[in-house]
Amino acid sequence: MDFSYTILIPLIPLAVFLLLGINYNRIKPAVSGWIGSLGLLVTLVLSYYTAYQYFFVVGKIGDVYQSFATQWRWMNFTDTLYIDMGVLIDQISVMMLVVVSTISFMVHLYSRGYMKGDPGYTKFFAFLSLFTFSMMGLVLAVNLFQIYIFWELVGVSSFLLIGYYYTKPSAIAAAKKAFIVTRFADLGFLIGILIIGYYGGSYDFAVLTDLEGSVITNWASTSFMGLSVITWGLLLIFMGGAGKSAMFPLHIWLPDAMEGPTPVSALIHAATMVVAGVYLVARLFPLYYFVEDGYALNVVAWVGAFSALFAAIIALTQNDIKRVLAFSTMSQIGYMMLALGVSGYSGHDGLGYMSSMFHLFTHAMFKGLLFLGAGSIIHAIHSNNLQDMGGLRKYMPITHITFLIAALSIAGFPGFAGFFSKDEILVAAFEHNKLIYIIGVLVAGLTAFYMFRLYFGIFWGKDTKYEHKPHESPVSMTFPLVFLAFMSVVAGYIHFSEYVTADHMSFEAHLNYPLAAIAVGVGLLGILTAFVFYKKPGNLPEKVSKGFGSLYHWAYDKFYFDELYLFITKEIIFKRISAPFAWFDRKVVDGTMNLIGNSTVAGSEKIKKIQSGRVQDYAFAFIAGVVVLAMIFIYKWII
Amino acid sequence: MIQGISIYEILTLTSAIFFIGVYGFLTRKNLITMLLSIELILNASAINFVVINKYLFPDNLQGVFFSVFIVAVAAAETALAVAIVINLYKQIASVEVKDTEIMKY
Numbered sequence: 001m002d003f004s005y006t007i008l009i010p011l012i013p014l015a016v017f018l019l020l021g022i023n024y025n026r027i028k029p030a031v032s033g034w035i036g037s038l039g040l041l042v043t044l045v046l047s048y049y050t051a052y053q054y055f056f057v058v059g060k061i062g063d064v065y066q067s068f069a070t071q072w073r074w075m076n077f078t079d080t081l082y083i084d085m086g087v088l089i090d091q092i093s094v095m096m097l098v099v100v101s102t103i104s105f106m107v108h109l110y111s112r113g114y115m116k117g118d119p120g121y122t123k124f125f126a127f128l129s130l131f132t133f134s135m136m137g138l139v140l141a142v143n144l145f146q147i148y149i150f151w152e153l154v155g156v157s158s159f160l161l162i163g164y165y166y167t168k169p170s171a172i173a174a175a176k177k178a179f180i181v182t183r184f185a186d187l188g189f190l191i192g193i194l195i196i197g198y199y200g201g202s203y204d205f206a207v208l209t210d211l212e213g214s215v216i217t218n219w220a221s222t223s224f225m226g227l228s229v230i231t232w233g234l235l236l237i238f239m240g241g242a243g244k245s246a247m248f249p250l251h252i253w254l255p256d257a258m259e260g261p262t263p264v265s266a267l268i269h270a271a272t273m274v275v276a277g278v279y280l281v282a283r284l285f286p287l288y289y290f291v292e293d294g295y296a297l298n299v300v301a302w303v304g305a306f307s308a309l310f311a312a313i314i315a316l317t318q319n320d321i322k323r324v325l326a327f328s329t330m331s332q333i334g335y336m337m338l339a340l341g342v343s344g345y346s347g348h349d350g351l352g353y354m355s356s357m358f359h360l361f362t363h364a365m366f367k368g369l370l371f372l373g374a375g376s377i378i379h380a381i382h383s384n385n386l387q388d389m390g391g392l393r394k395y396m397p398i399t400h401i402t403f404l405i406a407a408l409s410i411a412g413f414p415g416f417a418g419f420f421s422k423d424e425i426l427v428a429a430f431e432h433n434k435l436i437y438i439i440g441v442l443v444a445g446l447t448a449f450y451m452f453r454l455y456f457g458i459f460w461g462k463d464t465k466y467e468h469k470p471h472e473s474p475v476s477m478t479f480p481l482v483f484l485a486f487m488s489v490v491a492g493y494i495h496f497s498e499y500v501t502a503d504h505m506s507f508e509a510h511l512n513y514p515l516a517a518i519a520v521g522v523g524l525l526g527i528l529t530a531f532v533f534y535k536k537p538g539n540l541p542e543k544v545s546k547g548f549g550s551l552y553h554w555a556y557d558k559f560y561f562d563e564l565y566l567f568i569t570k571e572i573i574f575k576r577i578s579a580p581f582a583w584f585d586r587k588v589v590d591g592t593m594n595l596i597g598n599s600t601v602a603g604s605e606k607i608k609k610i611q612s613g614r615v616q617d618y619a620f621a622f623i624a625g626v627v628v629l630a631m632i633f634i635y636k637w638i639i
Numbered sequence: 640m641i642q643g644i645s646i647y648e649i650l651t652l653t654s655a656i657f658f659i660g661v662y663g664f665l666t667r668k669n670l671i672t673m674l675l676s677i678e679l680i681l682n683a684s685a686i687n688f689v690v691i692n693k694y695l696f697p698d699n700l701q702g703v704f705f706s707v708f709i710v711a712v713a714a715a716e717t718a719l720a721v722a723i724v725i726n727l728y729k730q731i732a733s734v735e736v737k738d739t740e741i742m743k744y
Contacts, residue, residue, distance in 0.1 A: 611743055612743050613740035616673075619664060
C-alpha cells in the first residue's frame with residue numbers, strides 16, 4: 001500500500017493558509033470561514049481514510065502493525081549525512097492525524113460563530129490553517145530534524161494565535177512569554193537531536209528505534225558524567241517536550257496563553273500542540289525504554305507525576321475559568337507523561353504506553369469540549385471570571401449538558417471516555433510504582449473536585465443577575481459541542497490496546513475492577529465535595545480556604561513560579577550577566593568604531609583647508625612639486 | 640650662431656623670463672596680469688626651442704616650427720582665457736583672483 005498521498009494532509013492546510021494569508025484584505029470574512037473549513041474537511045476525510053486503510057486494511061501484516069515511510073532527500077550534505085523530508089505512517093501518527101483533524105475541523109466550525117464580526121476574521125482562519133499544517137507535519141515527521149522544523153512552526157503558530165488580540169498588552173506579553181519559554185526548551189531539544197544524531201549515526205526514527213540497531217544495543221559505548229550520552233540526549237529531547245507540553249518547571253507559559261481566543265485555546269493549548277511532548281516521547285519510546293534501563297523514562301515518569309499533582313493543586317484555587325482548564329490540561333498531560341514513564345515494552349507490559357496514547361485521544365475530545373464550552377459561556381456573558389457566573393443552566397441548556405458530559409468524562413465517571421483511559425493509566429502505575437499510583441489517584445480526586453467546582457459555579461450556585469440576558473450560542477458553535485460530547489462518551493469504548501501499542505502488536509487489556517473502584521470512589525468523593533461546597537451559594541468554601549491558610553494563597557499565586565522566573569531573569573541574568581555584556585558592547589565595541597569614525601571626521605576637518613579654491617595656491621603646489629622632482633632628478637642622475 | 644653671444648647668455652635670459660612669468664603668475668591679484676605672466680612663460684619656452692635648435696642642430700628647423708605652433712596655441716589659449724575672464728566678470732563683476740574662491744571645499 002502506498003501512503004504517499006498522505007503528504008496532502010499537511011499540504012492542503014498550507015495551501016489554505018497561503019490563499020487566505022496573501023488575499024487577507026480581499027476575501028470577505030464569510031468566504032474565508034468557508035474556505036478554511038472546507039480545506040479542513042478535505043484533510044479530515046483524508047485522515048479518516050488513512051486511518052481506516054491503516055488500521056483495518058493494510059496496516060497489519062501477521063500480528064504486527066507496520067510502519068510505512070515515504071521520504072524524499074531534502075538536504076544532501078555527504079553520502080552519510082543527509083536530511084530527508086517525508087511522511088511516516090504508523091500507529092501513533094495515524095492516531096494523531098485523527099485527533100488533530102477532528103479537533104481542528106470542529107474548532108474551524110466553532111470559530112465561524114465565535115469570531116463573527118471580528119476585524120481579523122480572515123487572518124484568524126489563515127493562522128488556524130498554518131497551525132494545522134505545522135501540526136500535521138510534526139505528526140507525520142520521519143526524522144528528528146523534520147519534527148524539529150515543524151515543532152518550531154507550531155511554536156510560531158501558537159505565538160501568533162496567543163497574540164491574536166495584539167492591541168491588548170497582556171496578550172502580547174503572554175505570546176512573548178510562550179514563545180521564549182518554549183524556545184528555551186527547544187534549545188535543549190536541538191542539542192539533544194545533535195547528540196543523538198552524532199552518537200546514534202542517524203536522525204531517522206526507523207533507524208533510531210530499531211531494536212537491533214546500534215543505538216539501542218550500543219548505548220553504553222560512550223558515557224558522560226556517569227550517564228550514557230544517549231541518555232543525556234534523550235533527557236535534553238525531553239526538555240524540549242516538557243517545554244511544549246507545559247511540564248514542571250517549564251509550565252509557566254500555559255496559563256498565560258489563555259489570553260488567546262478561546263477556540264485557539266481549545267485547539268492548541270488543550271488538544272493538539274501541548275501533547276506534542278507526549279507524542280515525542282512516544283515516538284522515541286524504544287530508546288527511552290531500552291537505553292540505560294529506562295533512566296530517562298524514569299525522569300519522564302516523575303516529572304509527569306509531579307506536574308500532574310502540582311497543576312491540580314493550583315487549579316483548585318483559580319477563578320478564571322480558562323486558567324482552571326489550562327492547569328487541568330497541564331495536570332492531564334502530566335498523567336500522560338506518567339503513563340509513558342511507567343510503561344514496559346512488550347505485550348501487556350506496554351499498558352502504560354497504550355494508556356498514555358488512549359488518554360491523549362480521549363483528553364483531546366473532552367478537553368477540547370470543555371474549552372469550547374467555556375468559550376460559549378464567555379461569548380454569552382463576556383467574562384472569564386467564575387465569580388461573575390452562576391445559574392447559567394437556565395439560559396444555555398446545550399452548553400450545560402455538553403459541559404457536564406465533559407466534566408464527568410475528565411473526572412473519570414464510569415461509562416465516560418476519561419474513565420477508561422484513566423483506569424488503564426492507574427493500572428499501569430500500580431503495577432510499576434506504588435507511589436506514582438498514589439499520586440495518580442490523588443490527582444484523580446482533585447481533578448473531579450475542581451472540574452465540578454467549575455461546573456457548579458457556572459451552571460448552579462448563586463442566581464447572578466446579568467445585564468444582558470445570556471442566550472444559547474448559535475448552531476455553528478453548539479454543533480461542535482454536541483459532536484465532541486458524543487466523542488467524549490464513545491471514545492472510551494475503542495479498544496485501544498488493539499490499535500496503538502508500544503511493540504506494534506495487539507494485546508488484551510481488561511478493566512481492573514478493584515483499582516477502577518478506588519479511582520471512581522475518589523472521583524465521586526471529589527464530585528460530592530464540590531457539590532456540597534458550590535451547589536448552593538454559601539460561605540463554606542471561604543471557611544475551608546481560610547483553614548488552609550498560607551497554603552491556599554501559595555496555590556492561588558501559582559506557588560510564585562512566575563515571580564521566581566522574573567527574579568532569575570531580571571535580577572540575576574539581566575543585571576549580573578547581561579548588563580556587563582551590554583556595557584562591553586556599548587563602550588568597547590561601539591567605542592572603537594566611534595573612535596575610528598570620529599577621528600576620520602576630525603582629521604578631514606583639519607586638512608580640508610588645503611582645498612582653498614585659490615588658483616594660485618594650486619599652481620604654487622604644482623610648481624613646488626615640479627621643483628622638488630627636478631632637484632631629485634638632478635641629485636640622482638646628474639650630480 | 641649669433642656673434643658675440645653664447646648659448647649660456649641666451650638661456651639665462653629665457654630662464655629669467657620664465658621665472659619672472661612664474662613669479663607673476665603666483666603673485667599677481669588680477670586675472671589679466673596672470674594671463675600676461677603665462678604669456679611670458681610660453682614665450683620663454685618658444686625662445687628656448689629656437690635657440691637650442693639653432694645651436695645644437697643648425698641643419699634642422701623643427702624647433703623653429705615648434706615655436707610657431709607655440710605662438711598659435713598661445714593665441715588660441717589666450718582667446719579662451721580672456722573669454723573665461725569676461726564671463727567671470729559678468730558673473731561677479733570682478734577680475735580679482737581672490738573673488739573666485741567660491742568653489743572651495
